[in-house]
Ligand SMILES: Cc1cc2nc3c(=O)[nH]c(=O)nc-3n(C[C@H](O)[C@H](O)[C@H](O)COP(=O)(O)O)c2cc1C
């Protein structure tokens with residue numbers, strides 16, 4: 001079985017999981033799959049998009065369907081891009097470079113995690129300008145400053161500040177079976193504290209890096225460090241969306257794939273209120289996206305682009321660059337099909353009139 005044989009993202013997940021179990025320690029699968037607490041939010045993310053049913057329009061000449069869009073001025077072939085996730089080297093030897101290359105070849109966009117296993121410069125080259133840099137703000141601001149400046153020099157087009165992880169969620173699967181990293185895997189972009197392999201296996205170690213004092217005031221500090229557009233990842237309320245807007249930031253609606261606050265609202269529930277509060281700011285979304293119809297719903301609710309977390313990791317584990325390419329291709333094909341069946345030929349035609357809440 002290869003990624004090409006997979007007909008949908010569920011099959012790619014099955015293939016990716018099987019490959020991961022062959023190549024990596026079982027704790028890696030726990031890390032990728034896991035959610036926080038009772039994993040309610042993780043489960044709800046999977047079914048949440050279905051709460052919106054589609055109201056298709058007929059007789060609309062759908063012989064040509066166009067999924068092209070722009071995010072922060074960058075043209076994308078479709079509104080489907082890759083969310084940041086830590087340590088791609090656990091899934092495939094090419095790690096983040098394979099994801100970046102697949103995203104670039106597809107005319108998509110990759111968000112690189114601070115906790116990557118390849119350098120910013122290597123990923124910058126592979127991504128050909130199609131990447132954003134995700135920042136965890138360290139207690140040591142000078143480490144963050146250096147990373148941001150390197151990312152900008154390496155061609156990152158935006159800075160994504162993750163705001164839903166001032167402290168790491170309680171992921172019990174990881175507490176039961178701490179992550180085992182293969183010898184030689186490095187986190188080259190992280191500050192001087194990241195040397196000891198054993199310390200990486202404890203979530204407490206990440207907590208020691210992160211800054212729990214993170215607040216709206218820090219955005220001013222970021223503005224002084226970079227003129228890159230700023231995106232706040234992890235916004236879930238209209239109130240915070242309004243604050244983001246006041247601070248000139250763009251908004252990424254996410255509950256972190258159910259890995260942070262268990263019991264948090266899901267993106268499809270809150271996207272509408274966030275978009276209403278966002279004004280002229282761009283709004284992106286992630287969480288539980290596995291079908292083109294999920295993308296369609298997200299756009300109808302006002303998102304500008306949809307980001308894939310685990311789905312990209314399964315593609316990577318299933319077949320490196322080719323696996324991620326297949327993930328993006330399948331989802332884009334499904335989006336085109338569903339647009340046609342809904343009587344829509346361009347993303348600008350997608351709006352709330354396409355949706356009805358399931359009873
Ligand atoms: C294994 C894993 C690692 C992640 N690492 C990061 C990270 O380093 N930074 C971050 O902002 N989000 C991280 N996320 C969250 C994703 O960016 C995204 O919000 C989430 O996975 C979306 O949900 P989905 O997996 O259902 O698509 C991670 C998610 C997973 C599954």
Ligand SMILES: CC(C)CC(=O)C(=O)O
Nearest residue numbers: 086115165168206256259
């Ligand atoms: C260390 C973690 C907070 C990285 C992350 O974002 C995740 O695993 O979800």
